[in-house]
């Protein structure tokens with residue numbers, strides 16, 4: 001099939017690479033001229049494992065365009081951003097602009113797929129917009145569930161494919177199934193709004209699991225219990241499951257914070273009090289301060305102390321720093337007078353007056369304390385005896401409960417986790 005993807009961000013580029021791998025011809029359009037120029041040169045503007053390789057392998061089927069082109073696409077995807085506005089509501093202006101640009105050109109043979117995470121009712125509104133323009137456009141809501149850092153794997157092996165359709169649409173499901181032929185996953189077919197709600201509910205539930213375990217971490221700390229044992233102990237219950245029970249300095253990224261708040265706002269608009277979402281957000285908003293208090297208690301004062309913060313990205317295997325708890329931690333430690341030196345294998349610190357080390361050794365050397373803020377594998381695999389030699393102090397603070405506690409203690413270092421007594 002011939003596919004046009006509008007918005008060459010994480011979702012757009014991953015979708016493009018995967019559809020090209022499946023044998024489709026893909027035209028990616030973005031309004032960011034520099035991004036398109038980079039893509040045309042063969043540079044991938046984001047770090048996502050496996051993405052560059054897929055682009056190289058399937059370059060004969062991948063095309064990049066700056067201005068919106070209206071190729072004879074069978075399917076047009078909207079993958080533009082929907083960030084939170086100043087009140088926490090989803091800003092759908094990028095979606096609206098993309099739809100406005102498409103309006104004079106789109107024809108009824110084409111299928112329009114909305115992959116961006118959009119507020120409940122947006123797909124219906126888009127359908128009605130075209131109807132008012134005299135066009136009966138087949139609009140499909142096909143939310144995306146990929147995680148950054150494993151986006152290609154998640155797209156090739158998704159847990160499910162959610163397809164939202166209008167009741168009278170008897171054409172689009174088979175088109176979507178043909179498009180995704182080769183990907184084996186159960187299809188959940190629902191209404192346009194149903195698909196939108198599934199996306200928000202999935203993110204809200206996952207974020208709630210994290211806030212739940214972070215609350216348990218605070219309780220574990222108070223009672224001298226190890227939250228890692230608790231997570232294992234409850235996670236083996238099939239009804240609970242082991243995933244998203246890693247306590248830490250809170251969830252971040254471009255999705256959970258904005259989507260939890262967005263769903264909360266949508267609830268208020270309907271006079272529904274979202275008690276659970278409020279709690280999820282409150283726990284996350286206070287988790288970092290709670291942990292900084294613990295760091296302060298551990299280190300005494302922070303003034304002039306040299307603290308190596310390992311991790312800048314909001315999670316490992318990405319260079320994305322949007323809503324990164326690691327960046328917030330770096331800012332807080334800096335504000336407390338600490339002499340912070342940050343490190344990340346891929347992400348770059350912007351607009352913060354803190355030095356970023358080029359190598360791990362540079363970050364660790366002479367540090368009074370070392371804090372892991374992002375659970376990159378290379379931090380988990382550090383040689384702790386060597387770390388001890390390099391540091392001035394002996395405190396290792398594991399903000400993600402991801403480090404080998406025994407090995408660290410055996411190296412003569414003090415280990416401080418999250419909710420670990």
Ligand SMILES: NC(=O)c1ccc[n+]([C@@H]2O[C@H](COP(=O)([O-])OP(=O)(O)OC[C@H]3O[C@@H](n4cnc5c(N)ncnc54)[C@H](O)[C@@H]3O)[C@@H](O)[C@H]2O)c1
Nearest residue numbers: 007008009010011030031032080081082094098116117144
């Ligand atoms: N990042 C993720 O992991 C992820 C996962 C699932 C769903 N989502 C959702 O997918 C959507 C996209 O997220 P993202 O992280 O890929 O966003 P992004 O910010 O990385 O990329 C969006 C791109 O769209 C471009 N754009 C904006 N308006 C445009 C227009 N009118 N015409 C052409 N290009 C335009 C921007 O220049 C940018 O390159 C959001 O709704 C997000 O909530 C994101």
Ligand SMILES: O=c1ccn([C@@H]2O[C@H](COP(=O)(O)OP(=O)(O)O[C@H]3O[C@H](CO)[C@@H](O)[C@H](O)[C@H]3O)[C@@H](O)[C@H]2O)c(=O)[nH]1
Nearest residue numbers: 144145146147148244245246248250251252253255314315
């Ligand atoms: O047990 C856990 C798991 C994750 N996190 C944190 O939660 C955040 C989000 O992590 P993750 O969900 O792995 O990354 P995202 O790329 O933000 O993916 C989420 O958001 C996407 C955008 O909507 C969805 O598509 C994905 O399904 C959903 O997992 C990160 O800060 C993680 O450090 C924890 O603190 N504890």
